[in-house]
Amino acid sequence: MAATLKAGRLPGASSKRRRMNWTPYLFLLLPLALYFVWIIAPTFYTIYLSLTNWNGVDPIPGFVGLQNFERLFTKDRTFSEALLNNVRWLVVFITIPTTLGLGLAMIFNNEMRGGRWYKISFYSPLVMSLPVIGLIWGWVYHPRAGLLNGFLQAIGVADPPGWLGDRDLAIWAVIIAAVWRQVGYVMVLYLAGLKNIDPSFVDAARVDGANRWQLFRHVILPLLAPVTTIIVVISIIDSLRAFDLVSIMTRGAQDTQVLANFMYIEAFNNYRMGYGAAIAVVLFAISLIFIGFYLSRVIRDELEY
Numbered sequence: 001m002a003a004t005l006k007a008g009r010l011p012g013a014s015s016k017r018r019r020m021n022w023t024p025y026l027f028l029l030l031p032l033a034l035y036f037v038w039i040i041a042p043t044f045y046t047i048y049l050s051l052t053n054w055n056g057v058d059p060i061p062g063f064v065g066l067q068n069f070e071r072l073f074t075k076d077r078t079f080s081e082a083l084l085n086n087v088r089w090l091v092v093f094i095t096i097p098t099t100l101g102l103g104l105a106m107i108f109n110n111e112m113r114g115g116r117w118y119k120i121s122f123y124s125p126l127v128m129s130l131p132v133i134g135l136i137w138g139w140v141y142h143p144r145a146g147l148l149n150g151f152l153q154a155i156g157v158a159d160p161p162g163w164l165g166d167r168d169l170a171i172w173a174v175i176i177a178a179v180w181r182q183v184g185y186v187m188v189l190y191l192a193g194l195k196n197i198d199p200s201f202v203d204a205a206r207v208d209g210a211n212r213w214q215l216f217r218h219v220i221l222p223l224l225a226p227v228t229t230i231i232v233v234i235s236i237i238d239s240l241r242a243f244d245l246v247s248i249m250t251r252g253a254q255d256t257q258v259l260a261n262f263m264y265i266e267a268f269n270n271y272r273m274g275y276g277a278a279i280a281v282v283l284f285a286i287s288l289i290f291i292g293f294y295l296s297r298v299i300r301d302e303l304e305y
Contacts, residue, residue: 043284049277056273068278079279082257085171089258090239092175093182098231101186102224106216108187109194119191123184130181134248137177138164141249170254174245182238186231193227194220226301233294240287259283 050068054061072079104122108115125133140147141163152160163173197220205219243260250256252265259279267276 046277046280046284049274050281052274052277053272054274055271056267057271061274064274068275069282071275072278072282078257078262079259081255082259082262085256085258086240086242088171089175089178089242090236092179093235093239094232096179097182097186097235098228100183101231102190104183104187105190105194106220109191119187122187125181126184126188128181130244131248133177133181134245137173137180137245138249141173164250165254167255170250171256174249174256177245177249178238178242182235186235189227189231190224193224197223229294229297233290236290237287240283240290 049061051063051065052061053064053068108119112118128136139145141149143149143160143162143165146163148163149160161169164170201219201223202215205215210218241260242258243264246252246256246258246261247264252261257265260283263276263279263283266272266279
């Protein structure tokens with residue numbers, strides 16, 4: 001009788017376990033549906049729009065194939081200029097904030113008087129929104145009432161430049177504002193990486209007679225390689241999606257166009273949605289290249305372990 005009851009309970013218990021196995025997938029349904037509606041579907045719709053000449057008003061977009069991309073790469077000087085500015089932004093973002101952030105992290109990793117306040121002062125720009133930073137640096141660069149030109153006049157420079165009005169200086173002035181914000185972020189990431197380094201590695205190198213430079217080059221820097229990879233990828237993505245500072249500080253004038261700003265102007269100011277979508281697709285493709293490189297590196301490192 002007991003064996004019969006036990007046998008009778010087994011199918012129900014097995015069925016219950018099968019039903020419970022679906023529970024995690026049910027919880028994923030809503031997030032996946034939202035991700036599809038807000039990310040996947042708009043991405044494919046943008047790719048479709050990039051093959052049309054839609055102006056945002058006509059009910060049916062006219063299909064033009066690859067004409068938008070052909071014009072971008074062969075006829076549009078503004079696109080080439082915007083792409084070059086993104087490359088400039090990228091090179092500066094990878095080098096200067098990474099170097100300065102690492103240097104500051106090495107300094108503040110040691111106990112020092114007032115070290116916490118120094119860290120806060122360098123990190124505080126990161127908590128500001130980019131439009132606020134754009135307004136602050138717009139005042140710094142103001143040709144008459146700005147902080148920078150006021151300082152230059154105080155030390156004897158009779159005719160300081162108009163930083164945001166000079167075609168040769170404007171893009172670099174905007175990039176400097178972005179670097180000011182990025183340095184603190186890089187510093188915090190490197191500080192976290194330094195705190196995770198096993199002190200035994202440093203002690204062993206010192207016992208072997210390594211000086212400070214050798215300790216940094218052969219021990220600390222290699223151990224910070226994963227952090228550096230993350231910083232470089234984040235810097236690349238941030239440089240490609242640069243938009244706010246250009247819009248606030250110059251509105252894309254004086255040869256300061258970047259791809260995101262150029263896309264916005266073409267799509268929403270000039271009502272050339274198809275052409276703006278083509279710029280967005282190019283920007284998306286460039287981002288995918290760097291993201292794919294990062295993911296392949298992460299997967300390779302995980303497989304090695």
